[in-house]
Amino acid sequence: MPLDPPRADARRRRPSLPFALAGIAVLGTAGAAHAQVSPALDRFSLSVGAFSAKPEVSAAVGNRWGSLSTGDLDAGRKTLPRISGEFLIGDNHGISFEAFRYSQSYADQWGGVYTSGPFSAGLATGLSLDFDLDVARLGYRYWFGSGNTVVGLGAGIGYYRVSLETHAFASANAGLAGLGFAGYNGYYTRHDSDDAVAPMLEVGVRHAITPDLRLFLDGSGIHKGGGGGVRGSIYNATAGVEWFPLRNVGVSLAYAVTDVDLKRDDAGLQRLRLKFHGPVAAVKMRF
DSSP: OOOOOOOOOGGGGOOSSHHHHHHHHHHHTTTSOOOOOOTTOOSEEEEEEEEEEOOEEEEEEEETTEEEEOOOEEOOOEEEEEEEEEEEETTTEEEEEEEEEEEEEEEEEEEEEEEETTEEEEEEEEEEEEEEEEEEEEEEEEEEOSSSEEEEEEEEEEEEEEEEEEEEEEEEEEEETTTEEEEEEEEEEEEEEEEEEEEEEEEEEEEEEETTEEEEEEEEEEEEOSSSSOEEEEEEEEEEEEEOSSSSEEEEEEEEEEEEEEEOOSSEEEEEEEEEEEEEEEEEEEO
């Protein structure tokens, strides 16, 4: 009896690297078929919008002799451009990506005078920072389920780049009345730039109230360990709703939280801590 040709196992289409998955997604999206997909998922989607973030910032700069910290700062609300998207391969294999950029300037100074009888001393210090942070991620998720609610679990890679321009000064003087004063003035400037690629874990939940009204929840974590260079973590969480008044074009409203904690041992930037939280509004296209 003739045997039917063996069917290709769908799981064999899953490469081991996220970049390979992205390439397969681009090549295969148009012909990926018309198989049954959960109404909570799209074959391809792209969101372009803005993250209105309220950042909390702290940074520390220094060297082996000491460091200077800004403490916790409440920076002004910032609008961060944000782009994200997702490909679906088959019915359950998804490739997701996201990128955003953050820039911030900060300046402050401290000083004081101490007097006791004929003795007096003064100290003044100041610090200004200009930094940029770029974050991007590319991940793979396997979506469990095919009904109105699906859960995706996966892993991938995250990229971050931080650039910091530091300017600091210090001046001090002390003396006794009638004997004059001795003083010191110092100025420090430095530019630091580091980038790294690190492993990432991510999770997602999708629920379709109707095919055109859906709820979503996403979370991801990037961790870079090891000694030397930049190390630390970046965590993201987003929850929201999307509505499609047109078949292929809709709007997405969400609330997002991002926590960035980067450290290094070299002189210059030794720690950068950023916490963002706020609403995200985007236009979403689906196909």
